[in-house]
Amino acid sequence: MKSITHHSTFAMAFTLLFNGLMVFGCCIFLPEKPIFFTILGIMLLMNLLGFCYAPYAIAADSEAITMVSLLRKRRIALRDVESVELRQPAAGHVRICASGGYYGFWGLFSERGLGRYRGFYGKDSDCFLVRLKNGDKYMLGCGKPAQMVEYIQSHIPSDK
Numbered sequence: 001m002k003s004i005t006h007h008s009t010f011a012m013a014f015t016l017l018f019n020g021l022m023v024f025g026c027c028i029f030l031p032e033k034p035i036f037f038t039i040l041g042i043m044l045l046m047n048l049l050g051f052c053y054a055p056y057a058i059a060a061d062s063e064a065i066t067m068v069s070l071l072r073k074r075r076i077a078l079r080d081v082e083s084v085e086l087r088q089p090a091a092g093h094v095r096i097c098a099s100g101g102y103y104g105f106w107g108l109f110s111e112r113g114l115g116r117y118r119g120f121y122g123k124d125s126d127c128f129l130v131r132l133k134n135g136d137k138y139m140l141g142c143g144k145p146a147q148m149v150e151y152i153q154s155h156i157p158s159d160k
Helices: 009-028 033-053 145-155
Strands: 002-004 057-060 064-068 073-077 081-086 094-101 104-111 115-121 127-132 137-141
Touching: 002 145, 009 033, 009 094, 057 145, 064 137, 081 145, 127 145
Parallel strands: 115 137
Antiparallel strands: 002 057, 057 064, 064 073, 081 127, 094 104, 104 115, 127 137
16 A cells, blocks of 8 residues: 655645745855855755655555655564554654654654654644554654555554
8 A cells, every 4th residue: 555645735835935045045146156055055955855854655565664755765564563543743742853844744753742753744634653662653644544554553463
């Protein structure tokens, strides 16, 4: 099963605004080569990070959950999954080392009651929480979270 990640209006607007300001800055400082190349370098680095880490889709099969970005995939083996449930991130979550809207929400977050978790989603309402046996947690998001949770739950191996 595969489901594309939908991004919130805020995330899309923030990404467009940031990139637009960077292009504007490049245009303004074109005669000033050091400033121009600094702005251009920051813009290219930020976009590369976005393409490598930002959520594009969630895929699941009988062996793993795959977080798909444009330039990278990360897999979580289903044998390592303890549970999966529909859950939205709390409004008061804290970004430890994460994007708060640039190409979605991705990185390391923390929230009271849940602790630290890795986020990989486009909007809060499309999220589900994956808990691993080693204590790690992933807040993932896709366009069909209820169907994805049901699919993953049906494929988690039992330890009996």
